[in-house]
Amino acid sequence: MSAAPLSDEELARLRADFPILSRTVRGGRPLVYLDSGATSHKPTAVLDAERHFYEHTNAAVHRGAHQLSEEGTDAYESARETIAAFIGAQASEIVFTRNATEAINLVAYAFTNGAHGGGGGTGDRFTLGPGDEVLVTEMEHHANLIPWQEACKRTGATLRWVPVTADGRLDLTDLDTLLTERTKVFAFTHVSNVLGTLNPVRELAAKAHAVGALTVLDACQSVPHLPVDVTDLGVDLLAFSGHKLLGPLGIGVLWGRPELLEQMPVFLTGGSMIETVTMEGATYAPVPQKFEAGVPVAAQAVGLAAACDYLSALGMDRVHAHEQALTERLLRGLAERSWVRVLGPADLRDRGGAVAFVVDGVHAHDVGQVLDDRGVEVRVGHHCAWPLHRALRAAASTRASFAVYTTPGEVDALLEALDRVPAMFGMEVPA
């Protein structure tokens, strides 16, 4: 890692781009926002881009022949190019959805539709049935678990999963018996939204392809935080959300290999996604339009493209270096507190910037409330990864997560506020 973390001056300048960071909470305290893994804040450039779209080029894109529709369509398709380039892809490989959850559901439903001969798919890659298996992991966010549970229920396929080790890595010991020629899909996360664990994507994708399985990567916690190049990862399909990437709410992205998107059955149907329609049936538009039913989310796409431009100007390698430095600072601070147990990797090796921890004897809700009292906003609960918490024998955890605007001082503020917990709940803490 040669890129340098952001300097104090750069960080101060950058934070001025995010209006919400200047507000106060809980009786005038500065906001210490450490919940960017749930959703990130938006720089003025993103807000301005959306506003500009509505003020100047607002139209229902890809329909109509008037000037606004032309300009709106142009803005929407230019945004697709920018977002594609951000992850090393071509514009025609980018499908816009409502969020990453919908992107993963799109794929899961494509398999179901394929199993019933619907959705206009071709070939037999996108079919599931009895005897077929879907492989996931125990560390998945519910968004990359439940769609597959349901797809298996609908098709009679069997769901299997890769377990996690006590230190929050994938336990690949039995991978060869879990990933077999019966496996049609292997869906897994790039970076765990709870533990920060960075999974060996290339290795897993290569193993999946060796048995003919399609790979689906949940990239929600990687694309906003480290350089991601889809041509380098080896996966077939990849999903992420705009709102975790400094972009607007209401837009997600599904990337796919072009030949697969071509074959893949559609999910949502209606306007925009058709080629011809009669009362008896319809044929579908080319990729990506066939996956984008309804009036497209143009303003959100324009906003997300502005977010990509914002991050590209900084350089994702620097964003990554910055967040790694923050993660190291927090892990070091937590390690000094014997009454705190970090869930997941304890050092920087193969991990991103989500740090979940447990204070033994004090519930995460209570920890979070004490932090919140000092303006420190973290996530508490199971973070949409209930099975993972069960596997790690934690009812719930407290999670701090970062973004490019997070400061080292905010990490210190978290540690300082955390030190109020033992006394407050009468814990006996060794000196």
Next chain:
Amino acid sequence: MDLYQELILDHYKNPVRAGLREPFDAQSHQVNPTCGDEVTLRVRVAGTGPDAVVEDVSYDSMGCSISVASASILAEEVTGRSVAHARATYEAMRRMLTSKGADPGDEDEIGDGVALSGVAKYPARVKCALLSWAAFTDALYQAEGAKQ
């Protein structure tokens, strides 16, 4: 911070009548899906109709200080009292907790429950405080149904 009054932390550290006991007439299991907190609560009711009395409340509560303390206060307030009184206590608790801070609670009605009045100002925590009460009213409903 007015949320964690001493009384709440006392109930949290030493919950009253904790643990699951026999005999019981009905049991209810409630979960808070946002945090994974769980409570299993049993009731034993003696008598029927206006004479019905809550003879025992036993519970296993896995959760934050607010949800454990609330279960403890519940057991303390309703055990040995009439079912009608228990229902009135629930109503008073619910009223206070959902008042956004407007209703400070009446100690004559809800006893130590007034210590939970601060929860009303934290909307995300109201469910924590009501979890065991939801289990209690559900179990009571089942117990009464079974006796009819």
